[in-house]
Amino acid sequence: MPSxxxxxxKTLLLDRDKCISCAGCVGTCPDLALDMFxxxxxxxxxxxxxxxxxxxxxxxxxxxIEKSKL
Amino acid sequence: xxxxxxxxxxxxxxxxxxLCARNLxxxxxxxxxxxxxxxxxxxxxxxxxxGRRARLxxxxxxxxxxxxxxxxxxxxxxxxxxxxxxxKPDVGLMIDRALFDxxxxxxxxxxxxxxxxxxxxxxxxxxxxxxxxxxxIDEITRAxxxxxxxxxxGADGAESLxxxxxxxxxxxxxxxxxxxxxxxxxxxxxxxxxLTFWQGHESVNKGYVWVFxxxxxxxxxxxxxxxxPKLGEKNMYDLSMEYKNRLFPDAKVLEVHGGxxxxxxxxxxxxxxxxxxxxxxxxHTNPLTxxxxxxxxxxxxxxxxxxxxxxxxxxxxKEFLSQYQEDCWTQFGKGHRYxxxxxxxxxxxxxxxxxxxxxxxxxxxxGDLSMPSKxxxxxxxxxxxxxxxxxxxxxxxx
Ligand SMILES: Cc1cc2nc3c(=O)[nH]c(=O)nc-3n(C[C@H](O)[C@H](O)[C@H](O)COP(=O)(O)OP(=O)(O)OC[C@H]3O[C@@H](n4cnc5c(N)ncnc54)[C@H](O)[C@@H]3O)c2cc1C
Ligand code: SF4
Ligand code: SF4
Numbered sequence: 001m002p003s004x005x006x007x008x009x010k011t012l013l014l015d016r017d018k019c020i021s022c023a024g025c026v027g028t029c030p031d032l033a034l035d036m037f038x039x040x041x042x043x044x045x046x047x048x049x050x051x052x053x054x055x056x057x058x059x060x061x062x063x064x065i066e067k068s069k070l
Numbered sequence: 071x072x073x074x075x076x077x078x079x080x081x082x083x084x085x086x087x088x089l090c091a092r093n094l095x096x097x098x099x100x101x102x103x104x105x106x107x108x109x110x111x112x113x114x115x116x117x118x119x120x121g122r123r124a125r126l127x128x129x130x131x132x133x134x135x136x137x138x139x140x141x142x143x144x145x146x147x148x149x150x151x152x153x154x155x156x157x158k159p160d161v162g163l164m165i166d167r168a169l170f171d172x173x174x175x176x177x178x179x180x181x182x183x184x185x186x187x188x189x190x191x192x193x194x195x196x197x198x199x200x201x202x203x204x205x206x207i208d209e210i211t212r213a214x215x216x217x218x219x220x221x222x223x224g225a226d227g228a229e230s231l232x233x234x235x236x237x238x239x240x241x242x243x244x245x246x247x248x249x250x251x252x253x254x255x256x257x258x259x260x261x262x263x264x265l266t267f268w269q270g271h272e273s274v275n276k277g278y279v280w281v282f283x284x285x286x287x288x289x290x291x292x293x294x295x296x297x298x299p300k301l302g303e304k305n306m307y308d309l310s311m312e313y314k315n316r317l318f319p320d321a322k323v324l325e326v327h328g329g330x331x332x333x334x335x336x337x338x339x340x341x342x343x344x345x346x347x348x349x350x351x352x353x354h355t356n357p358l359t360x361x362x363x364x365x366x367x368x369x370x371x372x373x374x375x376x377x378x379x380x381x382x383x384x385x386x387x388k389e390f391l392s393q394y395q396e397d398c399w400t401q402f403g404k405g406h407r408y409x410x411x412x413x414x415x416x417x418x419x420x421x422x423x424x425x426x427x428x429x430x431x432x433x434x435x436x437g438d439l440s441m442p443s444k445x446x447x448x449x450x451x452x453x454x455x456x457x458x459x460x461x462x463x464x465x466x467x468x
Binding site: 020021022023024025026027028029030032035036037038052053055056057058059060061 | 113115209228229230231234240241242244247249250251298299300301303305306307308326327328329330332
């Protein structure tokens with residue numbers, strides 16, 4: 001049951017001031033957790049597994065993973 | 071959309087999709103070309119360097135409107151201060167990609183293709199009753215609708231998800247995807263008819279920095295791309311800005327673009343029942359140079375040829391369409407794999423051997439790539455390869 005899976009206390013952060021909407025990260029995500037709508041990159045946190053691939057890829061360093069302060 | 075059903079729906083009006091759509095419409099098929107951007111070709115995510123006029127004219131009438139520069143050579147700055155300069159008239163072209171993409175899309179529309187911009191495909195159904203159904207969103211009204219096709223072409227570029235919707239493994243797998251940035255700069259280079267590159271351990275090893283002059287517009291494309299970096303490594307924007315500040319300190323940065331360049335070589339499998347991929351979506355991009363305009367166009371052309379054959383034969387099964395894949399493999403896939411091996415060999419060489427590689431290359435070019443200079447060069451290369459056997463084995467025999 002996916003809903004029962006415990007999510008790690010992490011968040012994929014997008015710095016919208018840095019993001020240049022290149023959409024490059026979209027095709028690198030193994031879990032389809034990213035998609036580009038117009039010039040807005042959407043992050044679907046519920047799908048993200050925090051694998052860091054998009055963070056490594058982003059050519060402007062707009063993505064990072066942060067431990068959520070719960 | 072004028073209709074609810076088409077013979078072929080092409081996703082993405084980049085060069086690959088537009089060309090494929092154009093060819094199919096010219097053969098009499100009812101073709102819909104769906105593009106999510108409001109304006110075809112904008113924003114430009116490309117260095118805009120491409121092959122010679124003669125190469126392009128194999129596919130279309132070349133339109134002077136989008137030609138920016140006639141290239142007369144290439145300058146390659148390697149490690150250890152070794153630079154290779156190759157002067158030869160008509161080695162390639164700089165183009166305006168926005169105008170170019172619009173030109174190819176216009177050719178498609180003139181051939182009878184229905185083009186829908188600001189329209190995004192959001193899903194593709196499995197085959198049912200001899201068609202696939204696409205979920206399509208109007209990006210302006212957000213209205214959702216469905217439309218069917220006997221065959222779907224995914225030409226949705228490096229950001230392609232269409233293949234994954236039909237169960238193909240098309241994800242951009244690091245490190246075989248380049249993270250790339252491009253700055254458009256208000257300046258002109260000292261060598262306006264040359265492409266200039268920096269590569270190697272002393273600049274950027276697993277990729278390169280480029281300066282491509284657009285003479286007609288009086289601007290420069292300065293950019294960089296590398297195989298996916300490790301966490302914490304310098305990003306391509308910072309690297310490009312370093313070069314910009316060094317080479318053109320006073321010039322203004324007019325635009326910043328970026329993107330992914332698939333450099334894995336052709337995908338293992340990119341056809342399914344009533345479905346094919348072409349262009350960047352199929353990783354048709356050259357894995358050594360990252361150039362994907364010409365190979366995308368060629369992929370689009372080959373796709374149109376096999377789709378026509380399949381629809382005529384009443385067989386657009388995965389099995390039939392795999393002939394398209396084989397055709398691409400013989401026409402350019404094999405060559406790309408070889409270039410990929412050369413790439414891996416050069417980037418894996420330690421600094422002294424890499425410098426030696428560039429020296430050999432420089433001497434061959436100095437000798438005008440004549441038969442004797444090539445023979446001497448290849449012999450020296452063999453010596454270098456033997457002296458670095460581990461790297462050679464990994465690049466060429468694995
Ligand atoms: C920074 C950079 C520099 C480059 N420099 C060069 C160069 O100098 N020379 C060269 O030859 N190549 C270069 N390339 C590669 C080149 O840009 C690509 O290979 C080429 O654009 C591929 O063409 P295509 O038609 O396959 O895809 P694209 O041109 O990417 O077209 C795909 C289209 O599909 C649309 N699309 C995507 N998803 C959907 C959807 N769901 N619904 C509807 N539409 C959709 C997109 O909006 C886009 O218009 C560069 C790439 C980058 C990132
Ligand atoms: S961290 Fe991994 S799973 Fe999460 S969005 Fe990035 S690529 Fe996708
Ligand atoms: S790769 Fe970076 S700049 Fe490009 S869309 Fe993703 S977050 Fe934005």
